[in-house]
Amino acid sequence: MKKQPTREKLLDIAFEEVYINGYTATSVDAILKKASVPKGSMYHHFKSKKELVLAMVKERLFPKMDAFFKYEIKEDESITQSFRDTFLAVSKNRLLVTYGCPLYRLMVELSATDKEFDAVLSTKVNEMKEGIKMMLEQGIALGEFDKSLNSETFATYMLTSVWGILSLSPSLSSSKTFLIQSQYILDSLDAYKIRV
Amino acid sequence: MKKQPTREKLLDIAFEEVYINGYTATSVDAILKKASVPKGSMYHHFKSKKELVLAMVKERLFPKMDAFFKYEIKEDESITQSFRDTFLAVSKNRLLVTYGCPLYRLMVELSATDKEFDAVLSTKVNEMKEGIKMMLEQGIALGEFDKSLNSETFATYMLTSVWGILSLSPSLSSSKTFLIQSQYILDSLDAYKIRV
DNA sequence: CTATCACTAGACTAAATAGTCTAATTGAGT
DNA sequence: ACTCAATTAGACTATTTAGTCTAGTGATAG
Numbered sequence: 489m490k491k492q493p494t495r496e497k498l499l500d501i502a503f504e505e506v507y508i509n510g511y512t513a514t515s516v517d518a519i520l521k522k523a524s525v526p527k528g529s530m531y532h533h534f535k536s537k538k539e540l541v542l543a544m545v546k547e548r549l550f551p552k553m554d555a556f557f558k559y560e561i562k563e564d565e566s567i568t569q570s571f572r573d574t575f576l577a578v579s580k581n582r583l584l585v586t587y588g589c590p591l592y593r594l595m596v597e598l599s600a601t602d603k604e605f606d607a608v609l610s611t612k613v614n615e616m617k618e619g620i621k622m623m624l625e626q627g628i629a630l631g632e633f634d635k636s637l638n639s640e641t642f643a644t645y646m647l648t649s650v651w652g653i654l655s656l657s658p659s660l661s662s663s664k665t666f667l668i669q670s671q672y673i674l675d676s677l678d679a680y681k682i683r684v
Numbered sequence: 685m686k687k688q689p690t691r692e693k694l695l696d697i698a699f700e701e702v703y704i705n706g707y708t709a710t711s712v713d714a715i716l717k718k719a720s721v722p723k724g725s726m727y728h729h730f731k732s733k734k735e736l737v738l739a740m741v742k743e744r745l746f747p748k749m750d751a752f753f754k755y756e757i758k759e760d761e762s763i764t765q766s767f768r769d770t771f772l773a774v775s776k777n778r779l780l781v782t783y784g785c786p787l788y789r790l791m792v793e794l795s796a797t798d799k800e801f802d803a804v805l806s807t808k809v810n811e812m813k814e815g816i817k818m819m820l821e822q823g824i825a826l827g828e829f830d831k832s833l834n835s836e837t838f839a840t841y842m843l844t845s846v847w848g849i850l851s852l853s854p855s856l857s858s859s860k861t862f863l864i865q866s867q868y869i870l871d872s873l874d875a876y877k878i879r880v
Numbered sequence: 881c882t883a884t885c886a887c888t889a890g891a892c893t894a895a896a897t898a899g900t901c902t903a904a905t906t907g908a909g910t
Numbered sequence: 911a912c913t914c915a916a917t918t919a920g921a922c923t924a925t926t927t928a929g930t931c932t933a934g935t936g937a938t939a940g
Contacts, residue, residue: 494887510793512708516928526889527929533887537928587796592852596792597706599855600783610855617856644856645849645865652848653841656788659795659806660813660840669841676872690917712898722919723899729917733898881940888935896927905918910911 495533497523502544507583507590510597511541511605542608549590550612556581559619567627568674568681571646575670578654585666588655596655617643637680649673691729693719698740703779703786706793707737707801738804745786746808752777755815763823764870764877767842771866774850781862784851792851813839833876842869 492500501523505514516537520527534540556577561570578584587593591609599606620643627633653669688696697719701710712733716723730736752773757766774780783789787805794801816839823829849865 509797510706510708512706513797515926517926528890528931529888531929535929588792592848593792595855596784596789596851601705601709606855613852613856641861641864642868644852644861645868648849648852648856648865649845649869650848652788652846652851653844655792655848656809656844659791659802660809660844665837665840668837669844672838672841672872673845675875676868679871679875711896713896724901724920725918727899731899884937884939886935886937889933891931891933893930894928897925898923899925900923901921903919903921906916908913908915910913 494525494529498525498530498533498540499544499548502540503548503590506541506544507593508587511594512597516540538604542604545594545605545608549594553591553612553616557616557619559623561623561626567623567630567632568677570623571677572674575650575667575674578650579664579667579670584654585657588657589651592651592655613647617647620646631682633677633680634682637677642677642680646673646677690721690725694721694726694729694736695740695744698736699744699786702737702740703789704783707790708793712736734800738800741790741801741804745790749787749808749812753812753815755819757819757822763819763826763828764873766819767873768870771846771863771870774846775860775863775866780850781853784853785847788847788851809843813843816842827878829873829876830878833873838873838876842873845869 498519501519502514505519505522516527516530519540520530530540534543557574561567565573591612594605595609595613599609621639624633624637624639624643628635628637628639650670650673654666657666694715697715698710701715701718712723712726715736716726726736730739753770757763761769787808790801791805791809795805796802817835820829820833820835820839824831824833824835846866846869850862853862
């Protein structure tokens, strides 16, 4: 088993720790201890805690989210079904259901007080919104949804409400209830469905 | 102008600081400085930072939320309209639209890692969910909504998605967009409305 | 083999952190 | 005015924090 490069190991552990404990509550020392990496090594690769976490966001968090949300529609599938698939996948992910969306958690903690984090994180949120918007527009173009569907505002609604539902999961609900709540989002989309 | 009792002043300042910066990122010293209260006074009234913030949650945060969400239906108003009224009130509250719901922010930060906070906060969330549930049930009883409306799951959906939408406001949207997003929640409720 | 350079190692520092301690002050009741 | 408890005051402590510094190590190219 080849030894994992220090930088990569630090990003992995930083993701786990920051995801669960938050940015402020995670100490550099805790990351170093868990990763068994001496301080000098870390500060050789990253100039500060913030740089480490920003790199983690870009090289771990974002790719993980990209893997989850594909914004592509399978040939034989409706857009609605493809959203349903994503919700189902989310509900099956233990970490997501236990701790909520890591991107969202970081935003709630940092966006209001740190411009740099806010810029990075909200760019991704916007990118995801655009992805959903595109799918909705494709649905309109393909005659699945009515033209009256506002793809921009509905995409924002979908993204923010899903994350909201997910983030209260740990306290309110189990994995099953996420699916039930998210169904209401699909219901509101259903109102724009063209019937044949 | 009578001098505000130390304990009350500490609770007020603790609310402001923790709301905006979060629990971990708010230092006891920062609260003391802003409140112009010496350390000894604070530790006379509260045995720890955590006790102070828990008291703040019970004596400031919760009452503020209670004042906002009344769960009562005006004589000449539909349940739907009464939800709409609440959303409108939220959208007009500068702090809420800028920083999101303070209860929700604290939950996202602490619920996963602190049992005590989780217990206190999620009790309130459940109380609020019950309030909404009651209103929905009243709506069913009064013939406004169809019996097929699941008041329990829909109440959870409303609460969690509103907070989700609200918490991304700072990065994604302005006060106006909160109203637009929340309209979709009312749309999904509309599906259960009995037409005359 | 050796010079070089990227990386490792961890002791160290300065600042910030939550919390303690003892003495001074205040205010309410007698 | 006196007593006593509640409160204030802030210097102090122990710990943790992010970050620095210098010496060493190991791999690689010439």
